[in-house]
Ligand SMILES: O=C(O)CCC(=O)C(=O)O
């Protein structure tokens with residue numbers, strides 16, 4: 001526990017604010033539900049073409065797996081009080097989170113036609129066709145930091161790039177309620193893309209529908225050159241022309257801390 005606290009301090013400093021951004025309090029909307037089923041040997045990866053390095057696996061967890069995961073999270077007792085909406089772990093992850101981490105690695109491997117199970121290797125030959133770069137996939141541990149967020153209807157998260165204290169390669173699992181996450185390109189700050197003398201391009205927002213049981217992987221440009229946000233104020237959660245119904249949403253974010261030299 002003390003180790004957890006020391007690590008927390010190292011990452012976020014003395015402030016009690018967990019990140020540089022705050023969850024927004026927003027207004028509730030209506031109901032939405034989908035029931036993805038896991039495709040087992042055939043993970044269905046969707047590459048978000050506009051955002052390099054952004055991948056979505058809608059059927060990551062079956063309905064059954066989603067409810068087991070929710071029970072495991074509930075058993076942690078983090079969200080008994082309505083005022084508690086975020087929990088973090090550093091270092092060794094709870095068993096259920098390690099399981100997610102293992103499944104992610106497995107699923108990425110299964111999606112790679114170049115994967116040779118005898119040599120436990122993948123070169124993710126066609127870089128753009130791989131949901132997670134191989135130099136990240138084989139790091140140990142794959143993830144060592146966990147955030148579980150609980151969003152009540154109307155609550156979201158402001159546009160941000162995840163802190164640079166975390167390595168490349170971030171995973172987000174969604175539970176309970178669908179939401180639209182929007183991606184907007186950052187100007188030049190984090191990703192070293194300078195555009196001096198060039199007029200700012202019009203801001204494009206790329207919407208991605210995060211259904212319950214889905215997994216998002218962000219690496220490279222998606223992680224450093226795009227902000228992500230969830231705005232659940234009325235009028236912002238539109239998918240295929242319809243406003244999404246909102247319920248509580250739980251998300252599990254997995255990241256890896258940068259090594260401190
Ligand atoms: O809740 C989510 O889906 C996203 C969380 C997130 O972006 C973060 O914690 O940095």
Ligand SMILES: [Fe+2]
Nearest residue numbers: 160161162228
């Ligand atoms: Fe984030």
